[in-house]
Amino acid sequence: MNAIDGGITTPLGYRASGVHCGIKKEKLDLAVLYSESPARVSIAYTRNNVRAAPIEIMMRRDPEVLQAFVVNSGNANALTNSRGIEDSHTMISHTARELGIDERLVGIASTGVIGRYLPMEKVIAGIPEAVKFLGKGPQYDSAAASAIMTTDTIRKEAACQVTIGDGTVVTIGAMAKGSGMISPAMRTLHATTLSFVTTDAVLGHRADRRWQRALDRSLNMINVDGDQSTNDISVLMANGAAGGQPVDDDPAFWEGVEYVLKILARLIVIDGEGATKLIEVVVDGAASESDAKLAAKAVVSSNLVKAAIFGGDPNFGRILAAIGNSGCEFDLDKTRLMISSNGTNTSLFENGVPLVWSDSKVESIARKIMEQKKIAIKLDLGVGEFSAEAWGCDLSFDYVKINAQYTT
Amino acid sequence: MNAIDGGITTPLGYRASGVHCGIKKEKLDLAVLYSESPARVSIAYTRNNVRAAPIEIMMRRDPEVLQAFVVNSGNANALTNSRGIEDSHTMISHTARELGIDERLVGIASTGVIGRYLPMEKVIAGIPEAVKFLGKGPQYDSAAASAIMTTDTIRKEAACQVTIGDGTVVTIGAMAKGSGMISPAMRTLHATTLSFVTTDAVLGHRADRRWQRALDRSLNMINVDGDQSTNDISVLMANGAAGGQPVDDDPAFWEGVEYVLKILARLIVIDGEGATKLIEVVVDGAASESDAKLAAKAVVSSNLVKAAIFGGDPNFGRILAAIGNSGCEFDLDKTRLMISSNGTNTSLFENGVPLVWSDSKVESIARKIMEQKKIAIKLDLGVGEFSAEAWGCDLSFDYVKINAQYTT
Numbered sequence: 001m002n003a004i005d006g007g008i009t010t011p012l013g014y015r016a017s018g019v020h021c022g023i024k025k026e027k028l029d030l031a032v033l034y035s036e037s038p039a040r041v042s043i044a045y046t047r048n049n050v051r052a053a054p055i056e057i058m059m060r061r062d063p064e065v066l067q068a069f070v071v072n073s074g075n076a077n078a079l080t081n082s083r084g085i086e087d088s089h090t091m092i093s094h095t096a097r098e099l100g101i102d103e104r105l106v107g108i109a110s111t112g113v114i115g116r117y118l119p120m121e122k123v124i125a126g127i128p129e130a131v132k133f134l135g136k137g138p139q140y141d142s143a144a145a146s147a148i149m150t151t152d153t154i155r156k157e158a159a160c161q162v163t164i165g166d167g168t169v170v171t172i173g174a175m176a177k178g179s180g181m182i183s184p185a186m187r188t189l190h191a192t193t194l195s196f197v198t199t200d201a202v203l204g205h206r207a208d209r210r211w212q213r214a215l216d217r218s219l220n221m222i223n224v225d226g227d228q229s230t231n232d233i234s235v236l237m238a239n240g241a242a243g244g245q246p247v248d249d250d251p252a253f254w255e256g257v258e259y260v261l262k263i264l265a266r267l268i269v270i271d272g273e274g275a276t277k278l279i280e281v282v283v284d285g286a287a288s289e290s291d292a293k294l295a296a297k298a299v300v301s302s303n304l305v306k307a308a309i310f311g312g313d314p315n316f317g318r319i320l321a322a323i324g325n326s327g328c329e330f331d332l333d334k335t336r337l338m339i340s341s342n343g344t345n346t347s348l349f350e351n352g353v354p355l356v357w358s359d360s361k362v363e364s365i366a367r368k369i370m371e372q373k374k375i376a377i378k379l380d381l382g383v384g385e386f387s388a389e390a391w392g393c394d395l396s397f398d399y400v401k402i403n404a405q406y407t408t
Numbered sequence: 409m410n411a412i413d414g415g416i417t418t419p420l421g422y423r424a425s426g427v428h429c430g431i432k433k434e435k436l437d438l439a440v441l442y443s444e445s446p447a448r449v450s451i452a453y454t455r456n457n458v459r460a461a462p463i464e465i466m467m468r469r470d471p472e473v474l475q476a477f478v479v480n481s482g483n484a485n486a487l488t489n490s491r492g493i494e495d496s497h498t499m500i501s502h503t504a505r506e507l508g509i510d511e512r513l514v515g516i517a518s519t520g521v522i523g524r525y526l527p528m529e530k531v532i533a534g535i536p537e538a539v540k541f542l543g544k545g546p547q548y549d550s551a552a553a554s555a556i557m558t559t560d561t562i563r564k565e566a567a568c569q570v571t572i573g574d575g576t577v578v579t580i581g582a583m584a585k586g587s588g589m590i591s592p593a594m595r596t597l598h599a600t601t602l603s604f605v606t607t608d609a610v611l612g613h614r615a616d617r618r619w620q621r622a623l624d625r626s627l628n629m630i631n632v633d634g635d636q637s638t639n640d641i642s643v644l645m646a647n648g649a650a651g652g653q654p655v656d657d658d659p660a661f662w663e664g665v666e667y668v669l670k671i672l673a674r675l676i677v678i679d680g681e682g683a684t685k686l687i688e689v690v691v692d693g694a695a696s697e698s699d700a701k702l703a704a705k706a707v708v709s710s711n712l713v714k715a716a717i718f719g720g721d722p723n724f725g726r727i728l729a730a731i732g733n734s735g736c737e738f739d740l741d742k743t744r745l746m747i748s749s750n751g752t753n754t755s756l757f758e759n760g761v762p763l764v765w766s767d768s769k770v771e772s773i774a775r776k777i778m779e780q781k782k783i784a785i786k787l788d789l790g791v792g793e794f795s796a797e798a799w800g801c802d803l804s805f806d807y808v809k810i811n812a813q814y815t816t
Contacts, residue, residue, distance in 0.1 A: 050732025050740065079725055081741070081760035114725025115762040228733050230725075303711070307808050317487055317522025321638050324458025332458065333489070352489035354523040397805050400715050 001256050006159025007141025008033060010173035012200035013241035016140045017133040018147030021126025023074035023112070023119060028147035030123065032095065032130040033069040033196060038105055039239035040203040041066045042211035046232035052078035053088040054108040055231060064206055066237065067105035070095040070130070071148050071194065072123060073177070074112040078230040087118045094124055098131035109194050109233045111177060112150050145175040148194055152177050154271045158263035162256035168244025170201035170253065174260040176219075178268045195219060195234045195264060201253055203238040204246035210254055211236050218261035221293065221390040222269050223301040269300075269391045274398030277309055278374045281390045285380040291328040292381075292388035298326030299377060300392025309375055310394035314339065314356055314366035316348035319377065334382025341372035409664050414567025415549025416441060418581040420608035421649035424548045425541040426555030429534025431482035431520070431527060436555035438531065440503065440538040441477040441604060446513055447647035448611040449474045450619035454640035460486035461496040462516040463639060472614055474645065475513035478503040478538070479556050479602065480531060481585070482520040486638040495526045502532055506539035517602050517641050519585060520558050553583040556602055560585050562679050566671035570664035576652025578609035578661065582668040584627075586676045603627060603642045603672060609661055611646040612654035618662055619644050626669035629701065629798040630677050631709040677708075677799045682806030685717055686782045689798045693788040699736040700789075700796035706734030707785060708800025717783055718802035722747065722764055722774035724756035727785065742790025749780035 009016050013036040023029040045051075045059055054077060070091050077084045088108050096103040110118075134140070145155040156176040163169050178193025215234055236257070238247075247253035270278050281299045286292035299305055302322040308315040316337055323330060337349040346365045348356045355362050369375065417424045421444040431437040453459075453467055462485060478499050485492045496516050504511040518526075542548070553563040564584040571577050586601025623642055644665070646655075655661035678686050689707045694700035707713055710730040716723040724745055731738060745757040754773045756764045763770050777783065 048729060048732040049735070049738070050728050076725075079728055079740075079757065079760075079762055114723075114729060115757070116765045228729075230729050230732060310808060315522075317484070317638075320458050320487055321456060321522060321636075324456040324638060325636050327457070330457070332487075349487065349523070352487075354487055357524045395808055397808050400718060400803055400805050400808060 001252065001259055002161045004159050004161055006173055007157035008144055008173045008175045008196060008198055009136045009141050010159040011171040011198050013037060013239045014198050015134040015136050016144035017130045017135065018143030019126055019130045019133060022122035023072055028143060029072055029074045030126045030130050031071045031144040031147035032134060033144060034099060034134055035067050035237060035239040037239050038065045038067045039237040040064065040206065042207045042236045044212060044215055044234040046229055048228050048230050050079065050230045052076050052110055052231040053080055053084035054110045055233060056085060057088050058107060058233065063107065066107045067101050068095060068099055069107040069109065071109045073148050073150050075110060075116055075118050076112045076114045076231050077110040077118050079115040080117055083117060087120055090120060091123060094127045098128050111148065111194050111231050114230060148177040150177060151273055152271055154267065156264050156267040158260040160256045160259050162252045164244055164247050164250045164253055166245045168242060170199060170242045170244065172197060172199045172256045172260050174264055176264040176268060193232055193268060197236045197257060197260060199238045200242035201238055201247040202240040202244060204248050207236065207248055214254060214258045214261055217258055218265045221297060222265045223297065223392045265391050269393045272393035274396040275393030276396050277394045279309055279377065279392040281377045282387065283379045283381065284387045285382050285384060286386040287329045287384035289386045289388060292386045294326045295323050295328040295379065295381060296388045296390035298322045300390045303395055306392065306395035309370065310396045312367060312370040314348060314370050316356055320349065328381065329383050330381040331383050336380040338378040339366060339369050340376045341369045341374055344369055409660065409667055410569045412567050412569055414581055415565035416552055416581045416583040416604055416606055417544045417549050418567040419579040419606050421445060421647045422606050423542040423544050424552035425538045425543065426551030427534055427538045427541060430530035431480055436551060437480055437482045438534045438538050439479045439552040439555035440542060441552060442507060442542050443475050443645060443647040445647050446473045446475045447645040448472065448614065450615045450644045452620060452623055452642040454637055456636050456638050458638045460484050460518055460639040461488055461492035462518045463641060464493065465496050466515060466641065471515065474515045475509050476503060476507055477515040477517065478535065479517045481556050481558050483518060483524055483526050484520045484522045484639050485518040485526050487523040488525055491525060495528055498528060499531060502535045506536050519556065519602050519639050522638060556585040558585060559681055560679055562675065564672050564675040566668040568664045568667050570660045572652055572655050572658045572661055574653045576650060578607060578650045578652065580605060580607045580664045580668050582672055584672040584676060601640055601676060605644045605665060605668060607646045608650035609646055609655040610648040610652060612656045615644065615656055622662060622666045622669055625666055626673045629705060630673045631705065631800045673799050677801045680801035682804040683801030684804050685802040687717055687785065687800040689785045690795065691787045691789065692795045693790050693792060694794040695737040695792040697794045697796060700794045702734045703731050703736040703787065703789060704796045704798035706730045708798045711803055714800065714803035717778065718804045720775060720778040722756060722778050724764055728757065736789065737791050738789040739791050744788040746786040747774060747777050748784045749777045749782055752777055
């Protein structure tokens with residue numbers, strides 16, 4: 001697997017664009033993603049039962065093959081009743097007409113404020129422009145990745161190349177948005193934020209199970225604030241332009257997909273609303289993979305842990321209390337909790353014994369580690385052989401500030 | 409049911425005290441609660457699998473009858489292994505000796521920082537003093553209620569009198585602590601914070617089911633921050649000193665118990681860490697009582713809703729997104745969302761139509777309501793006849809500040 005610089009149009013046969021149509025005051029707010037030939041897709045959706053209009057439409061259509069996506073930011077088109085559904089259909093039909101393809105080959109997604117109708121005149125005027133500016137390469141990747149952003153402050157892009165079983169080199173590109181309302185659940189086919197992965201590999205069948213597994217080890221293991229959006233969608237598009245044998249069961253291919261998804265996952269939590277620190281949690285010694293995930297996810301999801309990390313406080317009790325709340329199996333007498341940053345590490349709890357408050361040297365190392373921008377937390381639950389990773393950010397004054405005044 | 413001024417010693421036959429033994433720097437940190445005769449108890453515990461030593465002991469003993477409780481604040485005696493268990497046993501035996509009663513009649517609870525050993529010399533010196541100062545009346549109620557506080561800024565006390573079926577007047581008193589790490593779950597016999605309810609009524613049998621039901625409609629319907637403590641315990645003590653027939657199935661008695669628990673619930677969220685506003689949610693039109701509870705609890709538990717309310721932002725989409733995440737049944741086309749404060753009210757969403765952004769008059773009324781200190785949110789899910797209430801507080805800069813530096 002080779003990490004490469006790139007984005008959503010890096011694989012063969014994809015083009016993208018991002019334009020300003022006027023939903024937002026100044027920033028880019030309308031993106032089109034286009035494949036030169038129809039691509040096999042796997043799509044995961046939010047599990048929130050309040051579904052935005054585009055989600056409602058996509059779930060009903062449940063497409064096997066798509067050739068394009070139209071995506072707007074600044075307005076979620078959620079809680080907008082039948083008028084919202086019509087507006088999404090209008091976006092799809094205008095995009096299809098401009099691209100000269102069948103409406104059934106155009107997918108749709110929206111993100112932004114909930115409960116406002118789309119300014120459709122502006123959107124309709126923007127679609128031909130977005131189609132006209134379709135292109136391939138870094139500036140087009142950037143434009144598309146920027147046009148799907150809301151409170152994001154950095155673009156989220158990733159790409160890699162992998163050599164599959166028959167020797168063919170295939171490319172994987174990706175983009176995502178998301179910095180708040182982020183707490184994916186872990187059921188079949190549900191999504192986190194808006195995320196798109198393109199590839200020029202050949203997929204023989206719809207790869208829902210594999211796609212979900214890759215999401216469950218990456219985007220579904222992050223937490224910003226415990227709220228799951230009405231608009232989440234995660235899309236995998238495979239147009240086969242690179243040729244070679246189908247990658248449905250090719251381990252190298254799925255390793256590449258997981259790689260770009262983990263890059264996106266880290267970028268999302270680094271850019272979490274108000275985030276000042278990245279928290280990486282590794283859980284080992286769990287009785288099962290699902291237990292390991294439960295435990296890792298519980299630590300990055302605890303408000304108290306997140307606030308303690310913001311304050312640089314090595315309050316290990318909150319980490320273990322989060323584990324206790326998670327429902328996972330553990331043996332406290334064999335549990336070990338370590339923190340590390342920049343090569344320095346220290347144990348806070350071992351074999352049932354708290355180490356940090358009783359030893360001032362441990363406490364001073366722990367406080368030093370907690371001051372860093374990237375904190376790694378390593379937990380051994382002492383009951384088995386399974387592991388999982390999760391990523392989160394701290395809970396800061398700015399998270400509150402950003403969300404206290406979002407619509408104004 | 410008559411609300412009366414009072415606290416934990418208002419019912420006949422109870423005494424209490426609160427002293428400073430030195431776990432905290434200056435404030436009261438050790439309380440004893442004593443009944444002149446053994447009392448029938450029902451006790452609910454935290455569902456966190458990391459259990460503090462006193463919780464471990466109490467759950468193992470599973471007592472039917474108790475005569476006293478010893479409670480310390482400032483140190484949770486959690487994550488303290490076998491040494492913590494020994495320390496709790498020592499507290500129990502010293503309290504029993506001072507009171508001249510059997511050890512098996514003494515209950516224990518602790519609250520405070522996790523992962524530190526108790527300063528046992530100080531605690532052992534404090535117990536005789538706490539027993540010596542036992543008394544009845546407002547100043548003893550206050551001392552005990554103060555001595556169980558941690559980050560609390562106000563005492564939580566309540567009392568009432570009810571006339572039961574045979575005409576006997578019985579009294580119910582209560583105290584609680586809690587302002588952070590508060591998010592009770594809803595399974596059988598689990599607790600929220602430390603809370604104690606005393607009564608001089610006669611209980612014929614252990615009233616676990618009724619006690620749980622009262623907790624599920626009060627303390628279990630509040631949320632401060634989504635974390636459940638390692639130390640939660642909710643205790644009902646009935647010493648029968650008022651005589652009369654057993655109240656096991658007396659509706660007036662349980663209405664009184666629910667009344668004092670709801671007072672405590674409101675006091676806890678008003679005093680929520682950093683809270684500036686009280687949020688009261690009423691859900692109607694639900695398909696079942698558990699659905700109504702799910703929905704009401706989801707609204708008071710959403711960080712995004714809490715931050716919006718802190719900022720005075722009538723962001724109704726977040727409230728409905730929380731409902732969508734809760735798993736409850738609803739019909740968006742029949743759902744109605746109203747907010748009110750001080751007699752002013754307005755609909756934000758009705759029959760699938762958002763009202764607030766499209767009508768500047770509605771928006772200005774909504775913003776005015778959101779500026780108040782107490783915000784009532786009323787939701788009709790449009791699918792049935794069931795209702796529930798929940799209480800929460802906003803998410804403020806001060807919540808982050810308090811929790812970023814708790815141990816320092």
